[in-house]
Each structure stands twice: as structure tokens, then as C-alpha cells.
Amino acid sequence: MTVTEQTVVGTGASDLTQAARDHLWMHFARMGTYQQEPAPVIVRGRGARIWDDRGHEVLDGLSGLFVVQVGHGREELAEVMAKQARDLAFFPVWGYATEPAIELADRLAGYAPGDLNRVFFTTGGGEAVESAWKVAKQFFKLTGKPLKHKVISRATAYHGTPQGALAITGLPAMKQAFEPLTPGGFRVPNTNVYRAERMGAPTDPVEFGRWAADRIEEAILFEGPDTVAAVVLEPVQNSGGCFTPPPGYFQRVREICDRHDVLLVSDEVICGFGRHGTMFAAEKFGYQPDIITCAKGMSSGYGPIGAMIATDRIMEPFLKGENFFPHGYTFAGHPVSAAVSLANLDIFEREGLNQNVLDNEQALGDTMRRLLDLDIVGDVRGDGYFWAVELVKDKATKETFGPAERETLIKRFLPGALFRNGLYCRPDDRGEPVIQVAPPLTCGQAEFDEIEQVLRTTLTEAMRLV
Incomplete structure (x- = not known):
């Protein structure tokens, strides 16, 4: 048994x-x-709620892992999956096509800005980033610039666990066990304006954005523009705690990439599919990428799927003669995952979830900022339905916690205490100590208040520990 x-x-x-x-x-x-x-042991989910095997009810304040945009337990999505499994449970997109993959590629191309018309499916976000680097390197080989292979990304940024994506990731502690990694990843400062002084940067948001963008050009020039293939950036950087782009930042980065013939990759594995109130966050923040990587919210987690979406310019050399992209995944574009993604996107449109985020993002931010009256809360930042609370030892000086205090606070106390108090969210110290929240896009003020109350109760308990 x-x-x-x-x-x-x-x-x-x-x-x-x-x-x-x-x-x-x-x-x-x-x-x-x-x-x-x-x-x-999580056994059930409905809407924004999950239950463990002991019957304990918890508000899912992280959408699983920035994934379950439409909420848990959608019967209509389960029915779509069952129907597709009965009709065609599996067939690869290795030289063949399936109806759900075709329809989803067409749908994604319609949502993506500009001429991002070519959709290469994966089974997750790390694979999408890996695919983007590989296609960038091969694109430049096919177009007469074979030395262009390096990638520039930001400090503390997370871009996935495959060897290439891990080389793009800006978290040294995550790499050490697996070195040597794929060569070619280089780092520039991130956009954490709260810590601008520590970086020796201007504190005015516009000036800081220009400063941070110019560090990208500085890195391209230092490495040599003829060797740099891509710049990979999240619209809002996850790791470190929801670093939003300063005004003008992405417009300046776009100019720099154009000047040096470097591809701009918008890593929207978290930020895509409504997290910021648009299908792709590049649209909200006003820039045109050459490649978008995405996953998570595409299916709201009802099936594993991701994608790299590229411009017609990038596809063009692959359409010539016998050229091809020697890369793929067995389960990429899986018929069941593609079918449920289409149904998930139908819910987005029918229920107006992007507009719900735009209508309520200010309320979520204002509710989260109530926590600034706690001595342990140094900063609250974010956008859309993606927010972080940075925890500090000294509010006046912005002094952070030391290693032993982080171990007590982030690793040992907060995860269990938050869950016991009725909230699943993310304590993290890959940069400074933060708590992140990213509720399902169906949520409103009642859930925001509940998140704030549990955070307040738990952080008040935490202050007695540290």
C-alpha cells in the first residue's frame, strides 16, 4: 500500500x-x-488560501512562488487539462507542432511589445534564461560577430539554476558549490536606491537611475563591445527585495544597448503576466526588449511552462538555408501546459486581472507602508502586486543585521512564525534581510489588511528576538 x-x-x-x-x-x-x-505538507488550495495536512488555513501571500496569478482551485482549468490529456497528452515540438502550442505562441506574440513574434517554449524560467543566452551567442555568430558572447547582469539578481543562467545570476553564495561555471557573466550595480549612499551613488532617483544605467555602459566598454552579447535585467529585481527601476533607467539602458549592438533581455519570469498590471512589465516601464524570458504566471502554475520570446531580427538568420538552433527540451510546449495556459489567459481577460492590479497597487503599497512605524522596518518598496519590506537593526543609520542575527531572524524564526500566524510569504537574505509578498492578482483590500496584520504581529515578536 x-x-x-x-x-x-x-x-x-x-x-x-x-x-x-x-x-x-x-x-x-x-x-x-x-x-x-x-x-x-500542503494538501489543498482555494482562491488565495492554502491548507496543510493538519487543517491549518494560511493566506498565500506569495502566489505559491510568484506563480498562481488567478488563485488556487480553478475547476475550469482542471477541466481543460483533463480534456487536453484525453485528446493528446504529449507530443514534442521537435520539428512538429501541436494545436495548443501554436495557439499559445500566437497569443504570446500578440501580447508582447513590438516585433517580439517568435516564441521558443521551455518548461520553466531558468531554462528560458539559458535559452536566451544560447540564442544570443549563436545569433551573433550567424551575423558575423562571433566574439560577442558575454552577458552583463546586476548584483544580487537571480536568473535561474542551470549552469548558464547561474553564471548570469549575481549571487556568489549560490554559485560556489557549482564552480567553475559557464564563463562570460559580469555584474553591475542594481537599482536599490535605499542603499545608494553605500554604493557611492547619487540619492536623487533620476540621477541614481542615470548612474546605474551608465555602469552598464562602463562594463560593456571595459569588456569590449565586440565581446558583449546581452544585458539581462528584470523589470523589478526580485532578489534583494523588489528593486524598482528609477525614472529613465530602462530608456537609458536601451540607448546603451543600441549604441553597442547588445541585446536587451527582459527577464520577466516573475514580472510577466499581470504581476505589475500588464502582460509584460516592459510595457509598463516603457522599454522595448530584444528578448523576453517568462514562465510562472503564464499558466498560473497549473502546468509547468516557460518561454523565450525573440524579435523577428533575432529569428531572421535562423530562417536561412540549413541554419537551426540546436537546443530544446522534451517537455517544452507540453500540450496540457499550453492548453491550460490559454485558459488561464482567458481568465485574465474575462476577469480584468491586469486592471485589478493597476486599480489596487496603490492600496497594496499604502497598506504595506503602514509597517514603517515598526523599528525593525527600514524600507517598504515595490510595484504592482510585488512588494518587499527591508528589515534593519537601526532605522536611523540603516544598519543591517549581522550573520548570526540573520540566521536567527530569517532562517529560524520568520518562516515558521509567519506560517503559524496564518501567512505564507518569503523571508529572504540573499541581499539585505527582507520579507516579500506577491499575492494572487484576484486579491483586494481585505487580503492586504490581513497580510499587514500578520506581518505586524510577527515582526513585533521578531523585535524581541533581536
Whole structure:
């Protein structure tokens, strides 16, 4: 009898937690922790709520992992998946096409700005970033600039775990166990204006944006424009805590990329599909990428899928003669994932979810900023339905917490305390210590208030620890 069968007939949650302890290798998790303390087992979701195997109800303040835009438990999406599985459960897009893949590619091209008309499917965001770097390198080889292979990205930015995407990632601690990585990744400062003084940068937002963008050109010139293929940037940088673009920043970056014939890649794995109130955040922030990478919200997590979307210019040399892109994934453009993505996007349009974000983003920001009256909260920043609270040791000086305090606060106390208090969100210290929230796009003021109240209660408890 399997563990699932045992649970159904009543032998209880202990069988699941023991099986998890014995067999499930969880991602980004300290596995030794779960030898003493069982991992939470999530068994059900409805709307913005999830429940564990003990019946504990929690507000999903992170949309799973910036994924479940339309909310959990959508019966119509389950029905679409079942129908597609009955008609055609699987066929690869390796020289063949399926109806759902064709229709979804057409839909995405229609949403994407400018002539981003070519959709290369993957099964997730890291694979999309990996694909973007590979296509950039091959594009320049095919167009007579074979030395262009380097990528510039920002400090603290996360772009995925494959070897190439990890080389683009700006988090040294995430790389050390896997070095040497793919060569060619280089870093520039991010857009954390709250820490501008520490970077020796101007604190005026417009001047800071110009300064940060100019560091990209400085890096291109230092490495040599004939060797740099791409600049990879998130519209709002996730890791470090929701760094928004200063005014004029992306317009300046676009000018720099054009001047040096460098591709601008907008990594919208988190920011795409309504997180900022538009299908792609590049549209909201007013810039035209050469490539968009996306995943997560495309299907709201109901099926694993991602994509690299490229311009007609990038596709053009691949249409000549015997040229082809020697790259792909078995499950990319999976028929069931593509079908449920189309149905998910139908919900976006029918329920006006992008407009809901635009209508309510100010209210979410204002609600989150109430937390600034706590001594432990140094900054609250974000955009759309994507916000971060930066935690500080000293509010006046912006002094951050040391390694031991971070271990206590971020690793040991906050994840469990927030969950016990009724909120799933993300404590993180890959940059400075932050808590991130990104609720489903269906949420409104009632959920915002609940998020703020749980954060306030939990951070008040945390202040007594540190």
C-alpha cells in the first residue's frame, strides 16, 4: 500500500511527513532541519488560501512562488487539462507542432511589445534564461560577430539554476558549490536606491537611475563591445527585495544597448503576466526588449511552462538555408501546459486581472507602508502586486543585521512564525534581510489588511528576538 493510499484510509499525516523525511529532496531547503521538525505538507488550495495536512488555513501571500496569478482551485482549468490529456497528452515540438502550442505562441506574440513574434517554449524560467543566452551567442555568430558572447547582469539578481543562467545570476553564495561555471557573466550595480549612499551613488532617483544605467555602459566598454552579447535585467529585481527601476533607467539602458549592438533581455519570469498590471512589465516601464524570458504566471502554475520570446531580427538568420538552433527540451510546449495556459489567459481577460492590479497597487503599497512605524522596518518598496519590506537593526543609520542575527531572524524564526500566524510569504537574505509578498492578482483590500496584520504581529515578536 502506498503512502497516499494509507492516508486516504486514515493512517494519518504522520505517514506523509515520514515519507517526506525519508525520500523527498526539497529544493533550496536545509534537509537536516526536517529530521527533527517535519516539513509543512500542503494538501489543498482555494482562491488565495492554502491548507496543510493538519487543517491549518494560511493566506498565500506569495502566489505559491510568484506563480498562481488567478488563485488556487480553478475547476475550469482542471477541466481543460483533463480534456487536453484525453485528446493528446504529449507530443514534442521537435520539428512538429501541436494545436495548443501554436495557439499559445500566437497569443504570446500578440501580447508582447513590438516585433517580439517568435516564441521558443521551455518548461520553466531558468531554462528560458539559458535559452536566451544560447540564442544570443549563436545569433551573433550567424551575423558575423562571433566574439560577442558575454552577458552583463546586476548584483544580487537571480536568473535561474542551470549552469548558464547561474553564471548570469549575481549571487556568489549560490554559485560556489557549482564552480567553475559557464564563463562570460559580469555584474553591475542594481537599482536599490535605499542603499545608494553605500554604493557611492547619487540619492536623487533620476540621477541614481542615470548612474546605474551608465555602469552598464562602463562594463560593456571595459569588456569590449565586440565581446558583449546581452544585458539581462528584470523589470523589478526580485532578489534583494523588489528593486524598482528609477525614472529613465530602462530608456537609458536601451540607448546603451543600441549604441553597442547588445541585446536587451527582459527577464520577466516573475514580472510577466499581470504581476505589475500588464502582460509584460516592459510595457509598463516603457522599454522595448530584444528578448523576453517568462514562465510562472503564464499558466498560473497549473502546468509547468516557460518561454523565450525573440524579435523577428533575432529569428531572421535562423530562417536561412540549413541554419537551426540546436537546443530544446522534451517537455517544452507540453500540450496540457499550453492548453491550460490559454485558459488561464482567458481568465485574465474575462476577469480584468491586469486592471485589478493597476486599480489596487496603490492600496497594496499604502497598506504595506503602514509597517514603517515598526523599528525593525527600514524600507517598504515595490510595484504592482510585488512588494518587499527591508528589515534593519537601526532605522536611523540603516544598519543591517549581522550573520548570526540573520540566521536567527530569517532562517529560524520568520518562516515558521509567519506560517503559524496564518501567512505564507518569503523571508529572504540573499541581499539585505527582507520579507516579500506577491499575492494572487484576484486579491483586494481585505487580503492586504490581513497580510499587514500578520506581518505586524510577527515582526513585533521578531523585535524581541533581536
